[in-house]
Amino acid sequence: MAKKWGQKVRSWMTKNMELPQDVVMDLPRITMVGQIHIYIENHRGLITFSDQELRLLLKQGQLLIKGQAFVIKTILPEEILLEGKIDQVLYLNE
Numbered sequence: 692m693a694k695k696w697g698q699k700v701r702s703w704m705t706k707n708m709e710l711p712q713d714v715v716m717d718l719p720r721i722t723m724v725g726q727i728h729i730y731i732e733n734h735r736g737l738i739t740f741s742d743q744e745l746r747l748l749l750k751q752g753q754l755l756i757k758g759q760a761f762v763i764k765t766i767l768p769e770e771i772l773l774e775g776k777i778d779q780v781l782y783l784n785e
């Protein structure tokens with residue numbers, strides 16, 4: 692019951708107070724430049740990394756990025772900058 696009420700309050704806040712949804716609803720913000728660069732904010736941590744795959748924990752589920760020649764350029768507690776050839780970006784609801 693409390694979860695539904697909290698969701699309604701967040702939805703009302705984004706609509707009526709003009710607050711960004713990613714901040715109020717604790718969603719990741721993903722900025723991608725072509726297939727070579729992806730910047731993810733508001734993640735919960737790095738699960739796996741290789742030169743072909745990056746998996747991040749989100750508040751709800753995971754984010755899986757597949758490609759080639761991946762290099763992590765910047766990594767902070769809630770932000771990550773990945774470069775390489777990005778082929779897929781997938782949300783995994785688990």
